[in-house]
Amino acid sequence: MKKSVRVLWGSVAAASALLLASCSSGTTEATGASQAPSSSASASATADPAVASADPAVASAEEAVAEASAAVEEFTPPGPELGDLSSLKGKTVYYVPANYKIPLFHLVGDAMAEALATAGVDVQVCDGQASPSSMAGCLTQAIDAKADAVVSGSIPDDLASVAFQQVRDAGIPLLYMLVAPAGPGEPDKVAYLTPDNVAIQAINAKWVIADSAGKANVLVIKVTDTPATTLWMDEGALAEYEKSCPDCKVTVIETNTGQLQKLPSLVSSAMVRDPDITHVQAEFDVTVQPTVQGLQSAGKTDGVKIISGDGTLAVLQMLGEGRFVAGASGVNLDALGWYGADQVLRMMSGSPSVQNLAFPYKRLFTAENVDELDLTAEGESSGSWYGANDYKEGFKQLWGVS
Numbered sequence: 001m002k003k004s005v006r007v008l009w010g011s012v013a014a015a016s017a018l019l020l021a022s023c024s025s026g027t028t029e030a031t032g033a034s035q036a037p038s039s040s041a042s043a044s045a046t047a048d049p050a051v052a053s054a055d056p057a058v059a060s061a062e063e064a065v066a067e068a069s070a071a072v073e074e075f076t077p078p079g080p081e082l083g084d085l086s087s088l089k090g091k092t093v094y095y096v097p098a099n100y101k102i103p104l105f106h107l108v109g110d111a112m113a114e115a116l117a118t119a120g121v122d123v124q125v126c127d128g129q130a131s132p133s134s135m136a137g138c139l140t141q142a143i144d145a146k147a148d149a150v151v152s153g154s155i156p157d158d159l160a161s162v163a164f165q166q167v168r169d170a171g172i173p174l175l176y177m178l179v180a181p182a183g184p185g186e187p188d189k190v191a192y193l194t195p196d197n198v199a200i201q202a203i204n205a206k207w208v209i210a211d212s213a214g215k216a217n218v219l220v221i222k223v224t225d226t227p228a229t230t231l232w233m234d235e236g237a238l239a240e241y242e243k244s245c246p247d248c249k250v251t252v253i254e255t256n257t258g259q260l261q262k263l264p265s266l267v268s269s270a271m272v273r274d275p276d277i278t279h280v281q282a283e284f285d286v287t288v289q290p291t292v293q294g295l296q297s298a299g300k301t302d303g304v305k306i307i308s309g310d311g312t313l314a315v316l317q318m319l320g321e322g323r324f325v326a327g328a329s330g331v332n333l334d335a336l337g338w339y340g341a342d343q344v345l346r347m348m349s350g351s352p353s354v355q356n357l358a359f360p361y362k363r364l365f366t367a368e369n370v371d372e373l374d375l376t377a378e379g380e381s382s383g384s385w386y387g388a389n390d391y392k393e394g395f396k397q398l399w400g401v402s
Contacts, residue, residue: 111337
């Protein structure tokens with residue numbers, strides 16, 4: 001059975017449409033009347049490893065899911081120790097997130113500010129407001145303020161290329177966060193840091209493939225706030241279904257965080273149109289509750305499994321209670337902020353940034369490992385969900401500020 005990929009368009013704001021247009025998709029958009037698989041064909045993604053799937057693609061997905069579900073055993077310094085950082089006290093880093101309304105940018109920014117404060121460095125936030133002109137304006141503001149470093153959050157270089165070049169021309173160290181490296185750059189002036197959200201969305205798709213034994217009828221909720229969020233789903237989840245699951249049926253809903261109030265009706269309409277949908281892959285946790293509302297409105301309170309991509313407390317509690325959510329990939333955003341601070345401090349102190357850094361603190365949570373977690377606010381903030389949570393002390397020793 002050939003896979004059918006259908007896109008159901010929500011109301012997308014003009015700014016998001018502009019951002020989406022700047023990022024091409026490698027996913028084929030088509031409509032089709034493929035027979036949806038029955039949910040009875042579903043198999044556990046964490047079945048006994050001794051019973052390997054006969055389908056190589058499904059077996060590969062099961063192996064990847066098992067690996068992604070493991071916790072980090074210990075903190076490993078990403079680079080050599082730094083020298084005396086006392087000269088950095090009083091300096092200022094400008095943090096420019098693509099859209100400060102998205103919670104993950106707050107969590108990363110707050111953690112980075114906490115980390116930089118240990119070296120006496122301040123952080124100034126300027127919201128990119130999901131607008132290329134606002135992003136460029138923030139970068140210009142940082143230059144005018146003679147910032148000592150700039151950190152961009154999920155803003156590809158080509159979205160504000162002139163302003164980014166001006167930052168580099170001004171000799172200001174620049175960290176691109178949550179975007180893939182665009183080139184080798186100059187390690188003492190330009191750094192990159194990403195948990196590889198394309199790979200994370202691909203892992204979530206692999207979980208769906210494994211859980212359904214390669215027969216899923218999946219509704220994908222794609223967030224088009226920035227070219228990066230669009231790319232993560234296009235090159236991660238949708239590309240994985242295209243490559244590895246010819247018998248999966250995939251329907252896509254496109255939305256943005258400014259239009260989430262319309263998502264329940266979009267989900268409900270999709271479920272009414274195709275009541276045999278077995279799985280929902282949500283890009284971010286902020287879309288989970290509207291998705292649940294849509295399922296409830298369509299009378300689909302049983303049999304549909306949601307997997308999401310942030311691993312926030314509320315969603316993991318739903319997973320632990322067996323309510324709607326069956327899987328969630330999470331990134332320790334607190335740790336990401338500390339790793340970002342490390343990259344910035346290296347460049348500000350005249351050392352090269354760490355190139356091709358593989359961020360380790362990410363994990364796939366399922367019914368098989370969620371019981372290990374302390375599902376409280378304290379557990380979430382501790383970083384213990386991801387394994388070894390000694391990275392803060394580890395970084396302080398690395399920076400000589402402990």
